[in-house]
Amino acid sequence: MYRFLFCISLSIWMLGSCSEESKETQRPNILYIMTDDHTQQAIYAYGHGLLDSTYFPNMDRLAKEGALFRNSFVTNSICAPSRAVLLTGKYSHINGKMDNVVPFNWDQPMYPKLLQAAGYETALIGKIHLAGKPQGYNFSLTLPGQGNYYHPEFIRNGEVEEKYEGHSEALIPQFVIDWLENDWDRSKPFAVNYHPKAPHRNWMPEQRYLDLYEDREFDFPDTFFDDHQGRGLAAKQQAMSIVDDMYWGWDMKFDKNPFTGEPSRLPAPFGRMTEEELDAWEKVYAPANEKLFGDGTPGERPLRERPDRERQAKFMYNRYLRDYLKVVKSVDDGIGRVLDYLEKEGLLDNTVVIYTSDQGFYLGEHGWYDKRFMYEPSLSTPLLVRYPKEIKPGTEVQQMVLNLDHAPTILDYAGVPIPEDMQGMSWRQPAAGQKIPWRDAMYYHYYEYPGPHDVKRHYGVRTDRFKLIHFYHDIDEWEMYDLETDPREMNNLYGNPAYAQVQEMLHQKLIELRAQYGDSDELTQQFISQ
Incomplete structure (x- = not known):
């Protein structure tokens, strides 16, 4: 009898131990939040002083409880190409989505397909801005094109268009929660792309936030009345x-x-x-x-x-800045709702929460709005990551991270092998405070000209201190900046004898990076001739 009871107790203990071991080694969920045209200047944690921490508490929560990336950049600062880079982990000239016009090939390899094959339940909810039926997702509910703020249409699983009553920034987080609550197979980890529409133009606030910030007068940025004489x-x-x-x-x-x-x-x-x-x-x-x-x-x-x-x-x-910040407020609310749901369900601490945007944006710097240029406000983008199993609260990551890196990083967290042809690097170890070999420069290429906003085609290289840009197509001009002495990029140093060695170094680095990533003038000419 004693032996029987002992065996039962041992079996129960072993089952409990196995359960605990499984719990400890279970793969994390992935919540990837990508806004549209959000910028570091509009996040208190980045220290720009536009607003205090009470305005967007959920974004600041991610920064406090996880990691803030100080040097987060994009490879092509425009909506659809940036999203294609996210999905493929490859530069625009490789994945084929160079501008907002050319079609995107959903048949190509993408990280959501690899997650699916590895047993993840995947969902895409919100804006993707890539025409065609999304692939790699068990479920998708996406805005057609840019979508609408008020009473928007959504396309279910790439096939059926449905209209919903309400505001996009209230609907999209609710759709995320609904999928998790009702459709997610809880025997599998989830990977959700949660993509708000905001704060993309034309900044239509929710009714409850119409008068928010209306009593606030914002000062012009220092460069608002820039006459652009320092550039080409x-x-x-x-x-x-x-x-x-x-x-x-x-x-x-x-x-x-x-x-x-x-x-x-x-x-x-x-x-x-x-x-x-x-x-x-x-x-x-x-x-x-x-x-x-x-x-x-x-x-x-x-x-x-x-x-x-x-x-x-x-x-x-x-008027512009107030409306922009009003729709960001709705985005922050939505993030809070989703985080609260995950916490209530006991899922939050086993979920890698990534917050970013498809590119940065101008909030009056140089008198501008929009993005596209390789200048800092649109080249840089927010990146906040929470995963308490590996990332300590209040972490700041200084390494130069690109949107090119998100796909391999997500695969790394999921325990899925990273394909050799992905061109990015996993930032999982830097986020955890580990030192590994890392890039000392980044490559950028923008193609959409002629096109909206008349920003010339250009490519360039950025190091931790210097930047070299080549504008081409109907002009042939070079610009170079010392970001340490001229962070607002007002003084073009190209051809300055005092910077001759730096200029030569940047040219050589640019040649090396173009070769590394497989870009060339011949590829660009093929795109131009399409």
Whole structure:
């Protein structure tokens, strides 16, 4: 009898031990959160001082409880190509998605397909901006193209388009939670691509946040009135100026051009709203519009009759920045909802949570909005990672990390072999504080010209201190910057005798990186001729 009871007790202990061992060695879940056009300047943890930590607490939570990457960059600062780089772990000239126009080949190898084959349940929810039926996912619910903020359509599993009532930034996190709650096979680890639409143009806030920040006047960035004299033609000939190139309808939320009375080039995007929503917008935006273009102070002519570029710039900059931050607030709320759900379900600490954006964005630096250039505000992108099993709270990673690296890193966390033809590196060890050999420079290439915003084609190299850029196609110009002495990139040093050795070093590094990643003028010419 004693022996029987002992055997039963031993069996129970062994089962418990095996259970605990399985729990300790189980593969982590992956939650990859990618916003659209978010930028480091709009995250308190990056120290830019635009807002304090109370505005976006969930993003700051990720930074406090995990790792903040100080040098996170993209290889091609534009939406669809950046997403193709994420999926494939390969540069644009290799994966074929060089700009927003050329088709993306979903048939090629991608990290979600490898996760699926390794037993992960995969889902893609939100914006992907790559036409065609998504592959590598057990479930997808995606916005068509850019999608809409209000009452958007979503495409289910690449086939059926469905319209939903509500705001995109409230719907998308709820869809993530719904999939985890109702459809995820809990016998398998999950890998979810959670992709908000925001803060992509045209920044349409939720009704509850319409008056958020309306009492806040933001100071111009130091370079807002930059005349671009320190750079070449590319910086001068772009069409990214907040004052000159934003639309009174689409961006500033006016029905017509207040100077001419003519309908805006793109009408104010209110057609999808209910009467209640329109009334709420009118109460917030109409008084501010009238204050700018009405009679003004007694005895002063209205702005439309008295050119005042600085007054106009102040209004347009603040309207843009407020709306941008309002939709970021909704993104932060959504992240909080998903994190809270994972925590409630006991899943959070076994989930690698990655927060990033498809590229950076200009918030008035050089007077601009949008992205595309290899200059720092659009080259850099946020990267915050939480995984307490390996990453200590408050970690800062200094290594130069690219969006090219995310696919191999996710595979590394999942225990899936990284294909040799992936061109990125896993940042798992640097995030855990381990020192391993790492890159000392990065390569960049932007292709979409002629195209929106008129940013010239260019490629270049960035080290920890210096940057070399070559603008080509219909011009042939070089720019070089010392980021230590000139972090705002106002003074082009190319051809400066004092920097001759640096210039030679950067040219050599550029040649080496182009060879390493298989890029060439011949490949570029093939793309141009398509």
